[in-house]
Amino acid sequence: MSTYVQAIESQQQANEKAKQSTVLSPRFYTTDFNAMDRISVEAFRSEWDVMMREYEGDNNHDHFQRDEKFGPEAEAAMANLSPEMRQEFIDFLVGSLTSEFSGCILYNEIRKHVDNPDIKQLMTFMARDESRHAGFINQSLRDFNLGIDLGDLKRTKKYTFFKPKYIYYATYLSEKIGYARYITIFRQLEKHPEKRFHPIFRWFERWCNDEFRHGESFALIMRSNPSLLRGLNVWWIRFFLLAVYATMYVRDHTRPMLHEAMGLDSTAYDFQVFRVTNEITKQVFPVALDIENPAFKAGLDRLFEISQANDRAKEQGGLMGKLTQAVCGIKAVAAFTSLFFMPVLKQNISPEVRLAPTW
Numbered sequence: 001m002s003t004y005v006q007a008i009e010s011q012q013q014a015n016e017k018a019k020q021s022t023v024l025s026p027r028f029y030t031t032d033f034n035a036m037d038r039i040s041v042e043a044f045r046s047e048w049d050v051m052m053r054e055y056e057g058d059n060n061h062d063h064f065q066r067d068e069k070f071g072p073e074a075e076a077a078m079a080n081l082s083p084e085m086r087q088e089f090i091d092f093l094v095g096s097l098t099s100e101f102s103g104c105i106l107y108n109e110i111r112k113h114v115d116n117p118d119i120k121q122l123m124t125f126m127a128r129d130e131s132r133h134a135g136f137i138n139q140s141l142r143d144f145n146l147g148i149d150l151g152d153l154k155r156t157k158k159y160t161f162f163k164p165k166y167i168y169y170a171t172y173l174s175e176k177i178g179y180a181r182y183i184t185i186f187r188q189l190e191k192h193p194e195k196r197f198h199p200i201f202r203w204f205e206r207w208c209n210d211e212f213r214h215g216e217s218f219a220l221i222m223r224s225n226p227s228l229l230r231g232l233n234v235w236w237i238r239f240f241l242l243a244v245y246a247t248m249y250v251r252d253h254t255r256p257m258l259h260e261a262m263g264l265d266s267t268a269y270d271f272q273v274f275r276v277t278n279e280i281t282k283q284v285f286p287v288a289l290d291i292e293n294p295a296f297k298a299g300l301d302r303l304f305e306i307s308q309a310n311d312r313a314k315e316q317g318g319l320m321g322k323l324t325q326a327v328c329g330i331k332a333v334a335a336f337t338s339l340f341f342m343p344v345l346k347q348n349i350s351p352e353v354r355l356a357p358t359w
């Protein structure tokens, strides 16, 4: 089994990786703050207030601190990792940190630019959580002498503008899929503690409850504004579902050893995450992707193959390399389009919006 991740050997390379702006790398977002100011959550006021009290209670305020066992455990872990495995794990940490920090920046910017008290309060709490998450991962990267300069990242990484509704669809999904990813790993390592090759995984259970709650917040915002979930917007929901699922699938398949070390296989892991996420989205989305249709997996595998061919062409360089990359781009759009037009599953939105993280 070979690894496909780009090598990160120095702090400079780690920082460059975090700044990278490709189709697959986690992005930083900005949005229309005035439009966000006008959003109302009155339709679900009582649910909203209960959720705000949960944030205020801050049950994870003492969670993101490393205990005394962490140091020796992390050191032993690092000594045991093969060079390829080490690369995949670092790739995982840098990618996760960039996503966590992306949330932190977006929520903080919204907080600063809106007057709407509900949105301001929510963004304050979520930025607090994401900043803890990003900082906690960065501590583990520092153990490898690969700490990311978050201030510099914030100043220099490219920002993508998303209309508020795209922020709701995309962020809702990344929070819920983030929950599903962390809890699936946590449950697996709970069953197989001998496969827990790094102590950071011990933190995932309480951590993912934060992500779950962040997703709940966006679910309440969308349910309070039901036009976001009807008509042409359903096509946008389909688009974001596919973009988020496909990106995760391709990215995870570049790190086969990481999952194997946990006793998981990238495909089985991703499909478990899809199943959990599909189940959760019944709280808000009227459609779900038909993940059990064999054509769905075939399409994702095709996207992964194209992405691999594209990476090889990039390495090859020169005119041929450039041409091959262009062809890969066209093939990827075609593969994505045929996945996009696959029939979806209609689902009845559950009457209750709030869900408990019971996976």
Ligand SMILES: [Fe+2]
Residues within 6 Å of the ligand: 100, 103, 129, 130, 133, 210, 211
């Ligand atoms: Fe987070």
Ligand SMILES: [Fe+2]
Residues within 6 Å of the ligand: 103, 130, 175, 178, 210, 211, 214
């Ligand atoms: Fe989050």
